[in-house]
Amino acid sequence: xxxxxxxxxxxxxxxxxxxxxxxxxxxxxxxxxxxxxxxxxxxxxxxxxxxxxxxxxxxxxxxxxxxxxxxxxxxxxxxxxxxxxxxxxxxxxxxxxxxxxxxxxxxxxxxxxxxxxxxxxxxxxxxxxxxxxxxxxxxxxxxxxxxxxxxxxxxxxxxxxxxxxxxxxxxxxxxxxxxxxxxxxxxxxxxxxxxxxxxxxxxxxxxxxxxxxxxxxxxxxxxxxxxxxxxxxxxxxxxxxxxxxxxxxxxxxxxxxxxxxxxxxxxxxxxxxxxxxxxxxxxxxxxxxxxxxxxxxxxxxxxxxxxxxxxxxxxxxxxxxxxxxxxxxxxxxxxxxxxxxxxxxxxxxxxxxxxxxxxxxxxxxxxxxxxxxxxxxxxxxxxxxxxxxxxxxxxxxxxxxxxxxxxxxxxxxxxxxxxxxxxxxxxxxxxxxxxxxxxxxx
Numbered sequence: 001x002x003x004x005x006x007x008x009x010x011x012x013x014x015x016x017x018x019x020x021x022x023x024x025x026x027x028x029x030x031x032x033x034x035x036x037x038x039x040x041x042x043x044x045x046x047x048x049x050x051x052x053x054x055x056x057x058x059x060x061x062x063x064x065x066x067x068x069x070x071x072x073x074x075x076x077x078x079x080x081x082x083x084x085x086x087x088x089x090x091x092x093x094x095x096x097x098x099x100x101x102x103x104x105x106x107x108x109x110x111x112x113x114x115x116x117x118x119x120x121x122x123x124x125x126x127x128x129x130x131x132x133x134x135x136x137x138x139x140x141x142x143x144x145x146x147x148x149x150x151x152x153x154x155x156x157x158x159x160x161x162x163x164x165x166x167x168x169x170x171x172x173x174x175x176x177x178x179x180x181x182x183x184x185x186x187x188x189x190x191x192x193x194x195x196x197x198x199x200x201x202x203x204x205x206x207x208x209x210x211x212x213x214x215x216x217x218x219x220x221x222x223x224x225x226x227x228x229x230x231x232x233x234x235x236x237x238x239x240x241x242x243x244x245x246x247x248x249x250x251x252x253x254x255x256x257x258x259x260x261x262x263x264x265x266x267x268x269x270x271x272x273x274x275x276x277x278x279x280x281x282x283x284x285x286x287x288x289x290x291x292x293x294x295x296x297x298x299x300x301x302x303x304x305x306x307x308x309x310x311x312x313x314x315x316x317x318x319x320x321x322x323x324x325x326x327x328x329x330x331x332x333x334x335x336x337x338x339x340x341x342x343x344x345x346x347x348x349x350x351x352x353x354x355x356x357x358x359x360x361x362x363x364x365x366x367x368x369x370x371x372x373x374x375x376x377x378x379x380x381x382x383x384x385x386x387x388x389x390x391x392x393x394x395x396x397x398x399x400x401x402x403x404x405x406x407x408x409x410x411x412x413x414x415x416x417x418x419x420x421x422x423x424x425x426x427x428x429x430x431x432x433x434x435x436x437x438x439x440x441x442x
Contacts, residue, residue: 007090014088017095023086028097029105032078033057043067043074047082047097060084062099071111072104072210073240079105104210111210114217117244121219126226132250133231135263138270139199141168142263143192143230145185146204148173152256156202159260164267170198176205182218189224189232200231200263203245204256207238216243225249235259403433 004012017023030047037043041064048057060082074080084099103111121127142160146152153171160167172188175181185203192201203225205213215221216236225232225248234249235256246252253259398408408431409416422428427440 006093010088010090010093013093014090017087018085020086025085027081027083028058029079029081030058032074032076032080035074035076037067037074040064041067043099045074047080058097059094060097060099062102066100070102071115074102078209081105110214114244117217117219117222118247121222121244121248126222127247131226135231135233135251136199138265139167139263141170141198142260143170143172143198143201144204145172145174145188145192145201146256147176150176150206152204152206155257156204156260159257160264163261164264167264172201177208177212177215179215181215182221185215185218186221186224189228193228193230196230198230200233201228202233202235202253202256202259202263203249204235204259205237206256207241210241213237213241213243216245218244221245222248233259233263407432 028047030049033046033048035043035045043062045060045062046057047060048055050056062082062084072078080102081104082097082099083101084097086095086097088094089096125131144153144156146156148171153169157169160169170192172192174184174188176185189201189203192198203216205216213236216234222244225234225245231250233251233253234243234246235253235258236243236245239254251262253262409422410429410431411422411426416422416428422441424441427438430437430439
């Protein structure tokens with residue numbers, strides 16, 4: 001038998017694997033190992049399990065298109081269930097499982113509940129930025145809701161003590177894991193609100209698995225956080241962990257230590273900023289005072305203060321000049337008006353007023369006589385025209401025609417103009433000057 005090449009063998013095995021119905025669609029459970037994420041977002045890892053003292057392992061790959069939808073950060077040691085198909089990577093002949101889905105083993109239903117509750121509360125507006133309260137810049141007292149025996153409270157106290165020595169921390173202890181944790185966390189929040197001695201609350205817990213942090217996905221807890229009048233910083237788990245409490249809280253911190261940094265400013269920096277502002281204010285006040293002193297010295301040496309009358313002497317002289325000009329203007333104006341009045345008086349004195357009135361009276365009488373004469377002629381003309389029209393109307397008056405012996409024949413209320421309009425047997429009416437009668441043609 002002729003030997004085959006390595007590439008031919010790999011291609012054949014790959015073809016056989018790709019055509020196998022079982023290997024083309026399967027789910028595999030195991031523990032993550034050697035997890036590596038590339039810069040392009042691809043995930044390379046191994047699934048391993050120990051059975052009967054024997055270590056079993058399979059190489060896996062999940063490309064960025066599928067990895068971007070993961071609801072958790074894959075880490076070594078995490079038990080998962082992956083879905084995909086098996087094939088051969090021909091370049092090096094390695095058997096691989098190509099994954100398109102991955103969930104943490106045993107908590108797939110928890111993720112579904114998480115997503116369902118998240119969508120519900122988001123639709124109700126519990127995550128709205130408009131509702132979130134502002135974290136105070138410098139609180140007088142900080143309330144911490146966490147377990148009293150964990151490292152979280154020590155980390156928060158160390159950070160606050162380093163950043164702002166003397167900052168008072170009030171612990172509201174409660175369990176932060178397990179089924180009984182949500183109601184006790186709720187009670188701790190209500191206690192803090194009832195006492196109302198803290199300016200801000202930190203809801204904190206250290207890292208853990210998705211199941212360990214499940215108590216912070218409680219719906220009743222989310223609604224209490226939403227209704228809390230005090231601002232709340234949520235610091236649950238690590239930076240890659242997200243819970244419903246993170247979305248509802250007024251501010252999310254990636255870790256409890258980061259929450260302490262967000263809640264408390266750095267005292268040393270505040271003091272440095274305050275000293276810088278004090279120095280700037282002092283320098284500004286000194287320079288302003290120096291400028292005002294120099295201005296005062298200039299004013300003290302000014303002629304206005306040494307000889308105050310200098311300010312009025314020039315103005316007095318200007319006033320005298322203005323008064324003289326005003327008097328001259330008034331005198332000149334009065335003289336011009338007196339001269340005009342005299343010219344008008346001379347014109348009246350030289351004119352014969354009686355003769356002017358007599359001439360105007362004669363012209364008025366002539367105009368009146370002319371108007372009266374023309375009016376009589378026009379009136380007589382209109383009277384003659386009226387008599388002519390009256391004569392014509394009387395000549396056309398039907399009553400006068402009938403009085404002269406004429407009569408009018410009417411048929412059906414209309415005058416008969418010719419003999420042919422009345423046939424034998426037709427009835428008609430004869431109208432005369434003193435009455436009318438009915439007649440019939442024979």
